[in-house]
Amino acid sequence: MQTVKEFVAANKDALISDIARLVAINSVRTAPQDGAPYGEGVHKVELEALKIAEELGFEETRDCEGYIGYAHVGPKDKFLGIIGHSDIVPVTEGWFQSPFELLEKDGYLVGRGVLDDKGPLLAGMYAVKYLIENNIPLRYGIRVLVGCDEETGMSDVEYYLKNYQEPVFAFTPDADFPLCHGEKGIYGANLVSAPVDGKIVYLHGGIASNVVPDKCVVKLKDVCPKCLAKAAEGNDRYEITEEDGLVVVTSSGIAAHAGMPFDSVNANGLIADLLLKADVLEGEEKKIMEFISKVTETVYGRFMHIDGEDGVFAPTTLICGMVRKQDDGSFLVNVNSRYNTSIAPDELEKRVAATAEEWGLKVKDFENSGPFYLDPEKPAVKMMCDIYNEVTGDNEKPFVISGGTYARHMNNTISYGPDRPNAKQPAWVGGCHMTNEGISIKHLMEAFEIYTEALVKLQEIEF
Ligand SMILES: [Zn+2]
Incomplete structure (x- = not known):
């Protein structure tokens, strides 16, 4: 069996070229259309993400009436979730090139959504590929949720929870490492x-x-x-x-x-x-x-x-x-x-x-x-923080925040990377929502590795 590190290295180029496919679609929210409540671009990028999931070997994909999409593999009575989003905020002035054309520059990927959240969403999806390819027995199914309205109200996740089954435990790769287990x-x-x-x-x-x-x-x-x-x-x-x-x-x-x-x-x-x-x-x-x-x-x-x-x-x-x-x-x-x-x-x-x-x-x-708070001593929370520290060599502790991510809308959900606020990076690299939004390729690959390890070990935890 392939080790996680070997798998991540072997899939690096494919992951980056799939990120380019999503970045190429302008998915800023626009006027609603039939089957596309957040507009055409958002729906298009959601369908493209589901297409990528099919190529990666997921058993089922579903467009939930344009509000959100999911890709599923394994059992359906109990499943784990990864929830990211494919919508983006409007572009700003001053980019090196079109924000919809993926640029590789000095070890960084640059483009609208590479960090928030198309890149991390796909890193999560590719992590599932490891379990599929290596025939790892799934005690819990895994469902990757492709959110479409994170930036303008999170009505996508509300729609999902009203109409579809909730994961027993989930993480959202749409915040900071190591791990956030509470929000005010x-x-x-x-x-x-x-x-x-x-x-x-x-x-x-x-x-x-x-x-x-x-x-x-x-x-x-x-x-x-x-x-x-x-x-x-x-x-x-x-x-x-x-x-x-x-x-x-x-x-x-x-x-x-x-x-x-x-x-x-x-x-x-x-x-x-x-x-x-x-x-x-x-x-x-x-x-x-x-x-x-x-x-x-x-x-x-x-x-x-x-x-x-x-x-x-x-x-x-x-x-x-x-x-x-x-x-x-x-x-x-x-x-x-x-x-x-x-x-x-x-x-x-x-x-x-x-x-x-x-x-x-x-x-x-x-x-x-309302606020949410998961006990940091919960086995899944502890284990996932440990994995972050093992992969990166850091020694960080779980934290709580005042802001809001998808995690607050669901039960038993944490946010888990990929950003590292303390990492040194060149001044030209933009953060979330900024000009020349960028993500370090090294950090993206580490996130990919962390998500893969976490999915393997989450199978061993009792939910
Ligand atoms: Zn985001």
Whole structure:
């Protein structure tokens, strides 16, 4: 029987040329079509990935109505899963060549999706080939899921779980090595007031729910510019100008991702604080600014009574990513929380809604996805981390994150490579979603080896 190392070396060129086949298809989400809910390109790349699976010897492939595809081998009562994705984010400017043409440069593969996630998806698929070719008896079947909507909402995996059988254990090769066994809960909501007549004619802060904003602009009528200038005196985070008879205040904060907001300065909070300090507002408008000011006073959601620590994850956080004065005169305040296991998902929902209500705002739309946590001492988790360390010579430990991968949507699922945030690489190599997105060929081959070893050893574990 071939060793895993021999197999990986023998399949290197084939893997790379199959990655080129997927990279060549522009699979950015577009308008839905019949049987292609995420557009033609995404469906095309999914079918191409399933075709590759057939060539590799999988017993069955299935296009699940364009939402997701799978390739299966072995028993179906209990099976393991590998879930990657074939959709990509839009391309950026400044590539060496077309992002849809695979480039090999100085030991790296470059192209949109080589790292996120076409390359790792195929490395997982090729790992299964080892078990097929070497007739390794399968106690559990293996199903590779070809996701189609990872980048724009993960409705693909929701569709799959509603209509198809779930693996007993799965990993997603769409994050960092060695292994992530927990993700914080994610809650996001728009809190909206009734229409308010007042002095604020325009309010616009932040560009996304999941980013602490570094800029907020407010335009006011019938206020004295001097009062504002006096309140802002000595603080270089404010700029005050006049435009068409309105006073315009712009604040500059420090941006940060909602998952890591600890060193941020919220530009929305700065505006609210200044308007309160200058005491230029009254009634409902003043109350809404007080609300924004209190929400942004900490990044821990203290004002909403959701703060807490659980000794596993980082503290629960809550940021105010966006504020708007809307066309109908109402105010919109968007909040985004990354929470740990110290609070139940429905309790968090309740407390945010109750606090908002006290201040005259209602939860308009929200999303809430609870935290997941797998015990790092679980045999599969421990074994897979060990394999990473054996293959690479590293000595890393499993970790938890604040972001979200497919893993949070499924039971018994971890994320497992392929990226290595601490690895040194040339400055021109782009990360996920970036220009000249690249992956080290050496690291890709190690991931391939790690996935293969893991699939062999997972067959020995009781699920
Ligand atoms: Zn991804």
